[in-house]
Amino acid sequence: MINGAVAWHTFHQHHWIRISLLGLVLLWVFLSAEGVDRIPLIGVTPFLVWLLGSGIIGRDMSSGVAHLLFTRPITRRDYIFTKWASLVAAVAGFQCLILLVWIFGKYIYPATPHIAFPIAPHSIGELLKELVFSIWITAVVSTVLILFSTIMTGWGDLALLLYVHVLVLVLSISPLKDNVSGFEVVIDWMLRIIWPGAKIGYQYVEGFNHSIFIPSVGDFVVDTLIAGLYLFFAVKLISRKDMGYTNL
Amino acid sequence: MPNGIIIRDLIKTYRRGRIQALAGIDAHFLPRRVHGLIGPNGSGKTTLMGCLLGLLKRDSGTIEIDGLTPESISFKTKLGYVPERLRFDMWMKAWDFMTYHDRLTLQQSEGREERITHCLERIGLDRNCWHQRLNSFSRGMLQRIGLAQALLNQPKYLFLDEPTSGMDPAGVILFRRIVGEESKKGCLVLLNSHQLNQVERLCDEIHFIEKGRLIEAKTKGVDTSTRILCLRWALPEKKLRALKNFPKNKNFRFIEQKQEEAFFEVDGDQGAQKVIGILVKAGYPLIEAFPDTSRLERYFVGTKEKLND
Numbered sequence: 001m002i003n004g005a006v007a008w009h010t011f012h013q014h015h016w017i018r019i020s021l022l023g024l025v026l027l028w029v030f031l032s033a034e035g036v037d038r039i040p041l042i043g044v045t046p047f048l049v050w051l052l053g054s055g056i057i058g059r060d061m062s063s064g065v066a067h068l069l070f071t072r073p074i075t076r077r078d079y080i081f082t083k084w085a086s087l088v089a090a091v092a093g094f095q096c097l098i099l100l101v102w103i104f105g106k107y108i109y110p111a112t113p114h115i116a117f118p119i120a121p122h123s124i125g126e127l128l129k130e131l132v133f134s135i136w137i138t139a140v141v142s143t144v145l146i147l148f149s150t151i152m153t154g155w156g157d158l159a160l161l162l163y164v165h166v167l168v169l170v171l172s173i174s175p176l177k178d179n180v181s182g183f184e185v186v187i188d189w190m191l192r193i194i195w196p197g198a199k200i201g202y203q204y205v206e207g208f209n210h211s212i213f214i215p216s217v218g219d220f221v222v223d224t225l226i227a228g229l230y231l232f233f234a235v236k237l238i239s240r241k242d243m244g245y246t247n248l
Numbered sequence: 249m250p251n252g253i254i255i256r257d258l259i260k261t262y263r264r265g266r267i268q269a270l271a272g273i274d275a276h277f278l279p280r281r282v283h284g285l286i287g288p289n290g291s292g293k294t295t296l297m298g299c300l301l302g303l304l305k306r307d308s309g310t311i312e313i314d315g316l317t318p319e320s321i322s323f324k325t326k327l328g329y330v331p332e333r334l335r336f337d338m339w340m341k342a343w344d345f346m347t348y349h350d351r352l353t354l355q356q357s358e359g360r361e362e363r364i365t366h367c368l369e370r371i372g373l374d375r376n377c378w379h380q381r382l383n384s385f386s387r388g389m390l391q392r393i394g395l396a397q398a399l400l401n402q403p404k405y406l407f408l409d410e411p412t413s414g415m416d417p418a419g420v421i422l423f424r425r426i427v428g429e430e431s432k433k434g435c436l437v438l439l440n441s442h443q444l445n446q447v448e449r450l451c452d453e454i455h456f457i458e459k460g461r462l463i464e465a466k467t468k469g470v471d472t473s474t475r476i477l478c479l480r481w482a483l484p485e486k487k488l489r490a491l492k493n494f495p496k497n498k499n500f501r502f503i504e505q506k507q508e509e510a511f512f513e514v515d516g517d518q519g520a521q522k523v524i525g526i527l528v529k530a531g532y533p534l535i536e537a538f539p540d541t542s543r544l545e546r547y548f549v550g551t552k553e554k555l556n557d
Contacts, residue, residue, distance in 0.1 A: 003352075004351060005348055005349075005352045008348065008351070009337070012340075063335055064335025065335055065336065065337050067303065067331055067333075067335060068329065068335070068336070068397075070301075070302070070303055071301050071302075071303065071324065071329040071407075072324060072349070072353060073321045073324040073325045073352070073353065074324075074352065075321065240305065242262075242298070242303065242304045243298075243303040243304070244294070244295065244303055244304050
Protein backbone atom coordinates (compact mmCIF):
# COMPACT_ATOMS: atom_id res chain seq x y z
CA MET A 1 0.00 0.00 0.00
CA ILE A 2 2.86 2.38 0.71
CA ASN A 3 4.87 3.26 -2.36
CA GLY A 4 8.52 3.73 -1.42
CA ALA A 5 9.33 5.99 -4.36
CA VAL A 6 6.45 8.38 -3.62
CA ALA A 7 7.42 8.42 0.07
CA TRP A 8 11.02 9.29 -0.88
CA HIS A 9 9.73 12.02 -3.19
CA THR A 10 7.51 13.45 -0.44
CA PHE A 11 10.37 13.62 2.07
CA HIS A 12 12.63 15.42 -0.40
CA GLN A 13 10.17 17.88 -1.94
CA HIS A 14 10.80 21.48 -0.90
CA HIS A 15 12.73 20.21 2.11
CA TRP A 16 14.93 23.29 2.50
CA ILE A 17 11.97 25.62 2.81
CA ARG A 18 10.30 23.30 5.27
CA ILE A 19 13.39 22.74 7.43
CA SER A 20 13.86 26.51 7.67
CA LEU A 21 10.25 26.94 8.77
CA LEU A 22 10.59 24.12 11.27
CA GLY A 23 13.69 25.80 12.67
CA LEU A 24 11.54 28.85 13.35
CA VAL A 25 8.96 26.66 15.13
CA LEU A 26 11.66 25.19 17.32
CA LEU A 27 12.87 28.66 18.19
CA TRP A 28 9.32 29.67 19.01
CA VAL A 29 8.88 26.64 21.27
CA PHE A 30 12.02 27.25 23.27
CA LEU A 31 11.83 31.00 23.43
CA SER A 32 8.22 31.01 24.57
CA ALA A 33 7.20 32.05 28.11
CA GLU A 34 7.28 28.49 29.43
CA GLY A 35 10.62 27.67 27.84
CA VAL A 36 11.53 24.04 28.35
CA ASP A 37 9.35 23.79 31.41
CA ARG A 38 6.31 22.52 29.51
CA ILE A 39 6.34 19.60 27.11
CA PRO A 40 5.67 21.42 23.89
CA LEU A 41 4.59 18.57 21.62
CA ILE A 42 0.81 18.77 21.44
CA GLY A 43 0.71 22.55 21.14
CA VAL A 44 2.92 22.62 18.05
CA THR A 45 1.56 19.49 16.36
CA PRO A 46 -0.93 21.25 14.01
CA PHE A 47 1.77 23.71 12.96
CA LEU A 48 4.23 20.93 12.30
CA VAL A 49 1.68 19.10 10.19
CA TRP A 50 0.93 22.20 8.16
CA LEU A 51 4.50 23.36 7.75
CA LEU A 52 5.70 19.95 6.68
CA GLY A 53 2.70 19.03 4.62
CA SER A 54 1.12 22.06 2.98
CA GLY A 55 0.86 21.57 -0.76
CA ILE A 56 1.62 17.87 -0.31
CA ILE A 57 -0.86 16.92 -3.04
CA GLY A 58 -1.97 20.26 -4.44
CA ARG A 59 1.57 21.07 -5.54
CA ASP A 60 1.89 17.79 -7.43
CA MET A 61 -1.36 18.57 -9.22
CA SER A 62 -0.66 22.19 -10.09
CA SER A 63 2.97 21.67 -11.09
CA GLY A 64 1.94 18.85 -13.40
CA VAL A 65 4.26 16.18 -11.96
CA ALA A 66 1.17 14.10 -11.11
CA HIS A 67 0.49 13.83 -14.86
CA LEU A 68 3.58 11.68 -15.38
CA LEU A 69 3.36 10.02 -11.96
CA PHE A 70 -0.05 8.49 -12.68
CA THR A 71 1.20 6.81 -15.84
CA ARG A 72 3.33 4.72 -13.49
CA PRO A 73 2.04 1.59 -11.76
CA ILE A 74 0.59 3.27 -8.70
CA THR A 75 -3.09 3.50 -7.78
CA ARG A 76 -4.50 6.81 -6.64
CA ARG A 77 -5.51 5.18 -3.35
CA ASP A 78 -1.91 4.13 -2.70
CA TYR A 79 -0.73 7.60 -3.63
CA ILE A 80 -3.01 9.25 -1.06
CA PHE A 81 -2.18 6.68 1.59
CA THR A 82 1.57 7.03 0.98
CA LYS A 83 1.36 10.81 1.17
CA TRP A 84 -0.51 10.60 4.46
CA ALA A 85 1.82 8.01 5.96
CA SER A 86 4.90 9.97 4.86
CA LEU A 87 3.54 13.12 6.43
CA VAL A 88 2.76 11.37 9.71
CA ALA A 89 6.23 9.78 9.72
CA ALA A 90 7.95 13.10 9.02
CA VAL A 91 6.04 14.94 11.74
CA ALA A 92 6.53 12.07 14.20
CA GLY A 93 10.25 12.17 13.49
CA PHE A 94 10.31 15.85 14.19
CA GLN A 95 8.31 15.38 17.38
CA CYS A 96 10.91 12.88 18.57
CA LEU A 97 13.58 15.44 17.79
CA ILE A 98 11.74 18.12 19.79
CA LEU A 99 11.38 15.71 22.69
CA LEU A 100 15.09 14.87 22.61
CA VAL A 101 16.00 18.54 22.59
CA TRP A 102 13.53 19.12 25.39
CA ILE A 103 15.01 16.30 27.51
CA PHE A 104 18.47 17.68 26.83
CA GLY A 105 17.41 21.17 27.88
CA LYS A 106 15.46 20.03 30.92
CA TYR A 107 17.66 17.35 32.47
CA ILE A 108 21.12 17.34 30.92
CA TYR A 109 21.85 20.96 30.26
CA PRO A 110 19.31 23.18 31.95
CA ALA A 111 19.93 26.47 30.22
CA THR A 112 17.05 28.15 32.02
CA PRO A 113 17.55 27.42 35.74
CA HIS A 114 15.64 30.57 36.69
CA ILE A 115 12.26 29.23 35.54
CA ALA A 116 9.62 31.25 37.28
CA PHE A 117 7.11 28.47 37.84
CA PRO A 118 8.92 25.16 38.16
CA ILE A 119 6.86 22.03 37.94
CA ALA A 120 7.73 18.50 38.96
CA PRO A 121 9.86 16.61 36.40
CA HIS A 122 7.93 14.32 34.11
CA SER A 123 8.52 10.63 34.27
CA ILE A 124 9.65 8.67 31.22
CA GLY A 125 6.19 7.10 31.10
CA GLU A 126 4.53 10.53 30.94
CA LEU A 127 6.90 11.62 28.19
CA LEU A 128 6.17 8.53 26.12
CA LYS A 129 2.44 8.98 26.67
CA GLU A 130 2.73 12.56 25.47
CA LEU A 131 4.67 11.41 22.41
CA VAL A 132 2.16 8.69 21.49
CA PHE A 133 -0.76 11.08 21.97
CA SER A 134 0.99 13.68 19.79
CA ILE A 135 1.57 11.14 17.04
CA TRP A 136 -2.09 10.17 17.16
CA ILE A 137 -3.08 13.86 16.90
CA THR A 138 -0.66 14.12 13.97
CA ALA A 139 -2.29 11.17 12.22
CA VAL A 140 -5.72 12.74 12.70
CA VAL A 141 -4.81 16.32 11.75
CA SER A 142 -2.87 15.05 8.70
CA THR A 143 -6.06 13.67 7.20
CA VAL A 144 -7.53 17.21 7.23
CA LEU A 145 -4.51 18.49 5.36
CA ILE A 146 -4.59 15.58 2.88
CA LEU A 147 -8.27 16.17 2.11
CA PHE A 148 -7.92 19.94 1.68
CA SER A 149 -4.72 19.54 -0.35
CA THR A 150 -6.65 17.26 -2.70
CA ILE A 151 -9.38 19.88 -3.09
CA MET A 152 -7.14 22.94 -3.37
CA THR A 153 -4.34 23.28 -5.86
CA GLY A 154 -0.85 24.57 -5.17
CA TRP A 155 -0.30 25.86 -1.66
CA GLY A 156 -4.03 26.51 -1.21
CA ASP A 157 -4.23 24.34 1.90
CA LEU A 158 -1.87 26.74 3.65
CA ALA A 159 -4.81 29.16 3.76
CA LEU A 160 -6.52 26.76 6.13
CA LEU A 161 -3.82 27.38 8.72
CA LEU A 162 -4.55 31.08 8.45
CA TYR A 163 -8.27 30.39 8.81
CA VAL A 164 -7.76 28.45 12.07
CA HIS A 165 -5.33 31.06 13.31
CA VAL A 166 -7.85 33.85 12.78
CA LEU A 167 -10.54 31.84 14.54
CA VAL A 168 -8.33 31.17 17.55
CA LEU A 169 -7.24 34.81 17.65
CA VAL A 170 -10.85 36.00 17.57
CA LEU A 171 -11.73 33.52 20.30
CA SER A 172 -9.03 34.97 22.51
CA ILE A 173 -10.51 38.47 22.40
CA SER A 174 -12.37 38.50 25.70
CA PRO A 175 -14.74 41.48 25.13
CA LEU A 176 -16.16 39.77 22.07
CA LYS A 177 -16.44 36.43 23.77
CA ASP A 178 -18.10 37.91 26.85
CA ASN A 179 -20.45 40.41 25.22
CA VAL A 180 -21.56 38.93 21.95
CA SER A 181 -24.29 36.43 22.53
CA GLY A 182 -23.73 33.05 20.91
CA PHE A 183 -20.32 34.07 19.62
CA GLU A 184 -18.65 30.93 20.88
CA VAL A 185 -21.25 28.79 19.18
CA VAL A 186 -20.56 30.48 15.84
CA ILE A 187 -16.83 29.99 16.19
CA ASP A 188 -17.43 26.42 17.29
CA TRP A 189 -19.33 25.73 14.06
CA MET A 190 -16.70 27.50 11.99
CA LEU A 191 -14.16 25.09 13.41
CA ARG A 192 -16.49 22.20 12.73
CA ILE A 193 -16.35 23.02 9.00
CA ILE A 194 -12.77 21.82 9.12
CA TRP A 195 -13.15 19.17 11.76
CA PRO A 196 -16.63 17.92 12.74
CA GLY A 197 -15.32 16.53 16.04
CA ALA A 198 -13.82 19.85 17.18
CA LYS A 199 -14.48 21.16 20.68
CA ILE A 200 -13.43 24.38 22.27
CA GLY A 201 -10.85 23.64 24.92
CA TYR A 202 -9.61 25.81 27.74
CA GLN A 203 -6.03 26.04 28.79
CA TYR A 204 -5.00 27.74 31.96
CA VAL A 205 -1.46 28.96 31.96
CA GLU A 206 0.03 29.12 35.40
CA GLY A 207 1.23 32.49 36.49
CA PHE A 208 -0.89 34.31 33.95
CA ASN A 209 -4.23 35.38 35.16
CA HIS A 210 -6.19 34.61 32.03
CA SER A 211 -7.41 31.62 30.10
CA ILE A 212 -6.94 31.10 26.37
CA PHE A 213 -9.03 29.15 23.93
CA ILE A 214 -7.57 26.32 21.94
CA PRO A 215 -9.40 24.15 19.47
CA SER A 216 -9.06 20.60 20.64
CA VAL A 217 -10.02 17.29 19.13
CA GLY A 218 -12.92 15.25 20.48
CA ASP A 219 -12.69 11.72 21.69
CA PHE A 220 -10.49 9.00 20.29
CA VAL A 221 -13.12 6.88 18.52
CA VAL A 222 -14.97 9.81 16.91
CA ASP A 223 -11.78 11.44 15.70
CA THR A 224 -10.37 8.22 14.33
CA LEU A 225 -13.61 7.64 12.43
CA ILE A 226 -13.59 11.16 11.01
CA ALA A 227 -9.94 10.77 10.02
CA GLY A 228 -10.79 7.54 8.18
CA LEU A 229 -13.66 9.28 6.40
CA TYR A 230 -11.41 12.17 5.38
CA LEU A 231 -8.89 9.78 3.84
CA PHE A 232 -11.72 7.96 2.08
CA PHE A 233 -13.08 11.23 0.62
CA ALA A 234 -9.58 12.26 -0.45
CA VAL A 235 -9.20 8.97 -2.37
CA LYS A 236 -12.66 9.40 -3.93
CA LEU A 237 -11.91 12.97 -4.95
CA ILE A 238 -8.57 12.22 -6.55
CA SER A 239 -9.97 9.15 -8.31
CA ARG A 240 -12.57 11.32 -10.02
CA LYS A 241 -10.07 13.94 -11.11
CA ASP A 242 -8.76 14.20 -14.65
CA MET A 243 -4.98 14.36 -14.72
CA GLY A 244 -4.78 16.00 -18.10
CA TYR A 245 -3.16 19.26 -19.11
CA THR A 246 -6.53 20.96 -18.84
CA ASN A 247 -6.19 20.86 -15.05
CA LEU A 248 -2.85 22.57 -15.00
CA MET B 249 -1.41 -13.33 -28.50
CA PRO B 250 -1.46 -9.52 -28.18
CA ASN B 251 -4.40 -7.72 -29.78
CA GLY B 252 -3.06 -4.22 -29.43
CA ILE B 253 -5.39 -1.42 -28.41
CA ILE B 254 -9.08 -1.69 -29.19
CA ILE B 255 -11.20 1.42 -28.66
CA ARG B 256 -14.97 1.28 -28.93
CA ASP B 257 -17.25 4.31 -29.03
CA LEU B 258 -15.04 6.40 -26.79
CA ILE B 259 -16.67 9.61 -25.62
CA LYS B 260 -15.01 12.21 -23.44
CA THR B 261 -16.39 15.59 -22.46
CA TYR B 262 -15.12 18.42 -20.30
CA ARG B 263 -16.97 20.92 -18.13
CA ARG B 264 -19.85 18.58 -17.36
CA GLY B 265 -20.56 17.75 -20.96
CA ARG B 266 -20.39 21.27 -22.35
CA ILE B 267 -17.23 20.62 -24.36
CA GLN B 268 -17.06 17.41 -26.32
CA ALA B 269 -13.45 16.39 -26.86
CA LEU B 270 -14.02 12.86 -28.19
CA ALA B 271 -17.27 12.11 -29.96
CA GLY B 272 -17.31 8.34 -30.27
CA ILE B 273 -13.91 7.06 -31.37
CA ASP B 274 -13.60 3.55 -32.73
CA ALA B 275 -10.09 2.40 -33.48
CA HIS B 276 -7.78 -0.57 -33.46
CA PHE B 277 -4.09 0.03 -32.92
CA LEU B 278 -2.35 -3.14 -33.96
CA PRO B 279 0.56 -4.41 -31.87
CA ARG B 280 4.21 -4.15 -32.95
CA ARG B 281 3.53 -1.10 -35.06
CA VAL B 282 4.20 2.60 -34.94
CA HIS B 283 0.92 4.53 -34.97
CA GLY B 284 0.72 8.21 -35.70
CA LEU B 285 -2.05 10.54 -34.56
CA ILE B 286 -2.53 13.60 -36.69
CA GLY B 287 -5.15 16.29 -36.70
CA PRO B 288 -5.58 20.01 -36.18
CA ASN B 289 -5.26 21.70 -32.79
CA GLY B 290 -8.14 20.87 -30.49
CA SER B 291 -9.13 17.82 -32.52
CA GLY B 292 -8.81 15.51 -29.50
CA LYS B 293 -5.43 13.84 -30.01
CA THR B 294 -4.05 14.63 -26.57
CA THR B 295 -7.40 13.79 -24.96
CA LEU B 296 -7.38 10.43 -26.72
CA MET B 297 -3.86 9.81 -25.45
CA GLY B 298 -4.92 10.89 -21.94
CA CYS B 299 -7.77 8.35 -22.01
CA LEU B 300 -5.43 5.62 -23.25
CA LEU B 301 -3.03 6.43 -20.42
CA GLY B 302 -5.81 6.24 -17.85
CA LEU B 303 -5.22 9.87 -16.88
CA LEU B 304 -8.59 11.09 -18.09
CA LYS B 305 -11.89 9.60 -17.04
CA ARG B 306 -13.91 8.63 -20.10
CA ASP B 307 -17.64 9.40 -20.19
CA SER B 308 -18.48 6.20 -22.03
CA GLY B 309 -16.96 3.62 -24.31
CA THR B 310 -14.33 0.98 -23.73
CA ILE B 311 -10.60 0.72 -24.12
CA GLU B 312 -8.90 -2.65 -24.14
CA ILE B 313 -5.14 -2.89 -24.19
CA ASP B 314 -4.28 -6.54 -24.73
CA GLY B 315 -7.30 -7.32 -22.58
CA LEU B 316 -6.37 -4.79 -19.87
CA THR B 317 -7.91 -1.45 -18.97
CA PRO B 318 -5.80 1.73 -19.12
CA GLU B 319 -6.08 2.06 -15.34
CA SER B 320 -4.71 -1.40 -14.60
CA ILE B 321 -1.37 -1.75 -12.88
CA SER B 322 -0.33 -4.58 -15.24
CA PHE B 323 -0.64 -2.25 -18.22
CA LYS B 324 1.24 0.55 -16.50
CA THR B 325 4.20 -1.65 -15.65
CA LYS B 326 4.71 -2.08 -19.41
CA LEU B 327 4.05 1.53 -20.34
CA GLY B 328 6.50 4.27 -21.28
CA TYR B 329 5.25 7.81 -21.78
CA VAL B 330 6.83 11.06 -22.88
CA PRO B 331 4.53 14.00 -22.10
CA GLU B 332 4.24 17.04 -24.31
CA ARG B 333 4.68 19.46 -21.46
CA LEU B 334 7.80 18.64 -19.55
CA ARG B 335 6.49 19.24 -16.04
CA PHE B 336 9.13 17.28 -14.20
CA ASP B 337 10.44 17.68 -10.66
CA MET B 338 12.90 20.36 -11.63
CA TRP B 339 14.59 20.35 -8.21
CA MET B 340 15.84 16.84 -8.84
CA LYS B 341 19.16 15.94 -10.37
CA ALA B 342 18.96 13.93 -13.59
CA TRP B 343 20.26 10.79 -11.91
CA ASP B 344 17.84 11.11 -8.98
CA PHE B 345 14.98 11.71 -11.40
CA MET B 346 15.83 8.49 -13.22
CA THR B 347 16.20 6.60 -9.93
CA TYR B 348 12.81 7.88 -8.78
CA HIS B 349 11.13 6.74 -11.99
CA ASP B 350 12.94 3.42 -11.96
CA ARG B 351 11.57 2.83 -8.46
CA LEU B 352 8.11 3.87 -9.63
CA THR B 353 8.18 1.21 -12.34
CA LEU B 354 8.35 -1.41 -9.56
CA GLN B 355 11.47 -3.00 -10.97
CA GLN B 356 13.96 -4.73 -8.73
CA SER B 357 16.63 -2.54 -7.21
CA GLU B 358 19.20 -5.01 -8.48
CA GLY B 359 20.62 -3.69 -11.75
CA ARG B 360 19.08 -0.25 -11.27
CA GLU B 361 22.34 1.60 -11.83
CA GLU B 362 23.02 -0.34 -15.05
CA ARG B 363 19.50 0.32 -16.32
CA ILE B 364 19.75 4.05 -15.69
CA THR B 365 23.26 4.27 -17.19
CA HIS B 366 22.09 2.36 -20.28
CA CYS B 367 19.08 4.64 -20.81
CA LEU B 368 21.04 7.85 -20.28
CA GLU B 369 23.73 6.67 -22.68
CA ARG B 370 21.10 5.62 -25.17
CA ILE B 371 19.53 9.06 -25.35
CA GLY B 372 22.97 10.63 -25.64
CA LEU B 373 22.85 12.87 -22.58
CA ASP B 374 26.29 14.20 -21.78
CA ARG B 375 27.76 12.48 -18.69
CA ASN B 376 28.55 15.88 -17.18
CA CYS B 377 24.82 16.54 -16.97
CA TRP B 378 23.91 13.36 -15.15
CA HIS B 379 24.32 14.94 -11.75
CA GLN B 380 22.98 18.35 -12.63
CA ARG B 381 19.59 19.63 -11.56
CA LEU B 382 16.83 19.51 -14.16
CA ASN B 383 16.15 23.23 -13.75
CA SER B 384 19.48 23.89 -15.47
CA PHE B 385 18.49 21.78 -18.49
CA SER B 386 17.46 23.17 -21.87
CA ARG B 387 14.17 22.05 -23.42
CA GLY B 388 16.00 19.69 -25.73
CA MET B 389 17.83 18.08 -22.81
CA LEU B 390 14.54 17.73 -20.93
CA GLN B 391 13.06 16.02 -23.98
CA ARG B 392 15.94 13.59 -23.91
CA ILE B 393 15.59 12.81 -20.23
CA GLY B 394 11.83 12.50 -20.76
CA LEU B 395 12.50 9.86 -23.37
CA ALA B 396 15.07 8.15 -21.11
CA GLN B 397 12.58 7.73 -18.24
CA ALA B 398 10.06 6.26 -20.68
CA LEU B 399 12.56 3.58 -21.72
CA LEU B 400 13.50 2.49 -18.18
CA ASN B 401 11.07 -0.41 -17.96
CA GLN B 402 11.67 -1.69 -21.52
CA PRO B 403 8.11 -0.72 -22.43
CA LYS B 404 5.73 -2.80 -24.47
CA TYR B 405 3.67 0.32 -25.12
CA LEU B 406 5.41 3.60 -25.83
CA PHE B 407 3.23 6.71 -25.94
CA LEU B 408 4.92 9.84 -27.23
CA ASP B 409 3.23 13.24 -27.15
CA GLU B 410 5.12 15.74 -29.31
CA PRO B 411 8.41 14.16 -28.32
CA THR B 412 10.78 16.14 -30.51
CA SER B 413 9.56 19.71 -30.21
CA GLY B 414 12.57 21.69 -29.07
CA MET B 415 15.05 18.94 -29.88
CA ASP B 416 18.13 19.66 -31.96
CA PRO B 417 18.55 17.80 -35.30
CA ALA B 418 20.93 15.28 -33.73
CA GLY B 419 18.33 14.59 -31.07
CA VAL B 420 15.61 14.13 -33.68
CA ILE B 421 17.72 11.59 -35.57
CA LEU B 422 18.49 9.77 -32.32
CA PHE B 423 14.81 9.79 -31.40
CA ARG B 424 13.86 8.25 -34.76
CA ARG B 425 16.47 5.56 -34.29
CA ILE B 426 15.22 4.72 -30.79
CA VAL B 427 11.58 4.53 -31.95
CA GLY B 428 12.67 2.23 -34.77
CA GLU B 429 14.58 0.01 -32.35
CA GLU B 430 11.68 -0.18 -29.91
CA SER B 431 9.27 -1.03 -32.71
CA LYS B 432 11.55 -3.83 -33.89
CA LYS B 433 11.55 -5.22 -30.35
CA GLY B 434 7.76 -5.54 -30.61
CA CYS B 435 6.71 -2.34 -28.88
CA LEU B 436 3.46 -0.63 -29.84
CA VAL B 437 4.36 3.00 -30.38
CA LEU B 438 1.74 5.74 -30.41
CA LEU B 439 3.09 9.04 -31.69
CA ASN B 440 1.18 12.28 -31.42
CA SER B 441 2.98 14.89 -33.45
CA HIS B 442 2.32 17.94 -35.55
CA GLN B 443 5.48 17.29 -37.52
CA LEU B 444 3.92 15.52 -40.46
CA ASN B 445 7.24 14.58 -42.07
CA GLN B 446 8.23 12.81 -38.90
CA VAL B 447 4.92 10.99 -38.62
CA GLU B 448 5.18 9.92 -42.24
CA ARG B 449 8.72 8.67 -41.84
CA LEU B 450 8.18 6.76 -38.62
CA CYS B 451 4.64 5.48 -38.63
CA ASP B 452 3.24 2.28 -40.07
CA GLU B 453 -0.29 3.53 -39.58
CA ILE B 454 -1.57 7.07 -39.52
CA HIS B 455 -4.83 7.99 -37.80
CA PHE B 456 -6.45 11.26 -38.72
CA ILE B 457 -8.58 12.87 -35.99
CA GLU B 458 -10.89 15.80 -36.52
CA LYS B 459 -13.45 17.22 -34.08
CA GLY B 460 -13.14 14.26 -31.73
CA ARG B 461 -13.71 11.64 -34.40
CA LEU B 462 -11.35 9.28 -36.14
CA ILE B 463 -11.89 10.29 -39.75
CA GLU B 464 -9.48 8.00 -41.51
CA ALA B 465 -6.74 5.50 -40.83
CA LYS B 466 -4.10 4.96 -43.46
CA THR B 467 -1.61 2.17 -43.61
CA LYS B 468 1.82 2.99 -44.97
CA GLY B 469 1.90 -0.11 -47.19
CA VAL B 470 -1.21 0.98 -49.07
CA ASP B 471 -0.08 4.53 -49.39
CA THR B 472 3.22 3.68 -51.05
CA SER B 473 1.54 2.34 -54.20
CA THR B 474 1.21 5.91 -55.47
CA ARG B 475 3.71 8.43 -54.31
CA ILE B 476 4.76 11.93 -55.14
CA LEU B 477 8.15 12.26 -56.75
CA CYS B 478 9.95 15.55 -56.60
CA LEU B 479 12.43 16.31 -59.36
CA ARG B 480 14.83 19.19 -59.12
CA TRP B 481 16.67 20.76 -62.01
CA ALA B 482 17.91 23.97 -63.54
CA LEU B 483 14.97 24.34 -65.86
CA PRO B 484 15.19 26.83 -68.73
CA GLU B 485 12.11 29.02 -68.90
CA LYS B 486 11.35 28.05 -72.49
CA LYS B 487 10.94 24.40 -71.54
CA LEU B 488 8.34 25.13 -68.91
CA ARG B 489 5.46 25.04 -71.36
CA ALA B 490 6.68 21.74 -72.77
CA LEU B 491 6.68 20.26 -69.27
CA LYS B 492 3.14 21.38 -68.69
CA ASN B 493 2.14 19.52 -71.80
CA PHE B 494 3.94 16.41 -70.70
CA PRO B 495 2.12 13.37 -72.04
CA LYS B 496 -0.10 11.50 -69.59
CA ASN B 497 0.88 7.95 -68.79
CA LYS B 498 -0.74 5.26 -66.70
CA ASN B 499 2.42 5.08 -64.55
CA PHE B 500 2.85 8.77 -63.81
CA ARG B 501 1.10 12.14 -63.89
CA PHE B 502 2.48 15.65 -63.85
CA ILE B 503 1.10 17.63 -60.90
CA GLU B 504 2.77 21.01 -60.64
CA GLN B 505 5.95 22.96 -60.86
CA LYS B 506 7.40 25.35 -58.30
CA GLN B 507 10.44 27.29 -59.57
CA GLU B 508 13.16 24.64 -59.91
CA GLU B 509 11.10 21.72 -58.67
CA ALA B 510 8.47 19.65 -60.41
CA PHE B 511 6.13 17.12 -58.83
CA PHE B 512 4.87 13.93 -60.41
CA GLU B 513 2.48 11.37 -59.01
CA VAL B 514 4.09 8.05 -59.79
CA ASP B 515 2.85 4.51 -59.51
CA GLY B 516 5.48 2.79 -57.38
CA ASP B 517 9.20 2.53 -58.20
CA GLN B 518 8.51 1.56 -61.81
CA GLY B 519 6.61 4.77 -62.42
CA ALA B 520 9.43 6.77 -60.90
CA GLN B 521 12.02 5.07 -63.08
CA LYS B 522 9.92 5.69 -66.19
CA VAL B 523 9.37 9.38 -65.62
CA ILE B 524 13.04 9.97 -64.79
CA GLY B 525 14.11 7.98 -67.88
CA ILE B 526 11.82 9.94 -70.20
CA LEU B 527 12.94 13.29 -68.80
CA VAL B 528 16.65 12.44 -69.03
CA LYS B 529 16.23 11.23 -72.60
CA ALA B 530 14.36 14.41 -73.46
CA GLY B 531 17.40 16.40 -72.27
CA TYR B 532 16.08 17.89 -69.05
CA PRO B 533 19.05 18.90 -66.83
CA LEU B 534 18.05 16.75 -63.83
CA ILE B 535 19.96 17.46 -60.60
CA GLU B 536 18.16 15.18 -58.15
CA ALA B 537 15.03 13.11 -57.70
CA PHE B 538 13.53 12.25 -54.30
CA PRO B 539 10.20 11.26 -52.81
CA ASP B 540 8.18 14.24 -51.67
CA THR B 541 8.10 14.01 -47.92
CA SER B 542 5.23 16.46 -47.68
CA ARG B 543 2.67 14.08 -49.15
CA LEU B 544 1.11 13.60 -45.72
CA GLU B 545 0.70 17.34 -45.62
CA ARG B 546 -1.15 17.16 -48.93
CA TYR B 547 -3.25 14.34 -47.58
CA PHE B 548 -3.90 16.30 -44.39
CA VAL B 549 -4.96 19.39 -46.31
CA GLY B 550 -6.98 17.28 -48.75
CA THR B 551 -8.86 15.49 -45.97
CA LYS B 552 -9.63 18.78 -44.26
CA GLU B 553 -10.93 20.24 -47.52
CA LYS B 554 -13.07 17.17 -48.07
CA LEU B 555 -14.51 17.54 -44.59
CA ASN B 556 -15.21 21.23 -45.10
CA ASP B 557 -17.01 20.45 -48.38
